[in-house]
Amino acid sequence: MFTGIIEATGTLSSLTLVDGDLSVRVQSDNLDMSDVALGDSIATNGVCLTVTEKFSDGFSADVSKETLSLTRFAHYQRGQRVNLEKALQPISRLGGHLVSGHVDGIAEVVKVSPNARAIDYWLAAPEALMKYIPYKGSVCIDGASLTVNEIDGNQFKLTIVPHTLAQTTIAEFQVGTLVNLEVDQIARYLERLIQGAQAPKAESTVTESLLVQAGFIK
The missing domain is CATH 2.40.30.20 (Elongation Factor Tu (Ef-tu); domain 3)
Structure with missing residues (x-):
């Protein structure tokens, strides 16, 4: 859960295709990583990503096919600047509103x-x-x-x-x-x-043609 109050900006320093989805490396000189652990969530341009690797100047995360189909990540390139926010702590001020990191x-x-x-x-x-x-x-x-x-x-x-x-x-x-x-x-x-x-039943928006268009399936 997040507040929508941006803590820092960063750069996508690498984007790597891995078995049909995406692994990204986010680099930031002003995001405090000292209290971040593997498995923590960081909102990256509003997308909730799970930290798979931690570095002093950023982190790595995986982006699923579902996320690629609903967000701009399928079109991002190396060097893309992104907004960053670490997950809300119970003692934090809720300066914005409750944000899930699940893009609509x-x-x-x-x-x-x-x-x-x-x-x-x-x-x-x-x-x-x-x-x-x-x-x-x-x-x-x-x-x-x-x-x-x-x-x-x-x-x-x-x-x-x-x-x-x-x-x-x-x-x-x-x-x-x-x-x-x-x-x-x-x-x-x-x-x-x-x-x-x-209520209507939810249907997945992930299609093979969409993933081909985005370059994730040849």
């Missing part, structure tokens, strides 16, 4: 404009996810907990203040940038409770 889909930046010292970003999300994104609600974008300031159809606006721009990779966003999106999990739980036995 991909959103696209469609407009960027200045707003005094802040910057407004309009993002387009899959229509099926918009019902979970309310005005003044919380979303997680590439691991960062952010507040929705306006909604228009399948688009929503985020106003990013200078501190967040300086501490995350959001300042690099431009029109056309694709990002990992996690909606507020409380909204999903409420929907499931209301639907009860009428």
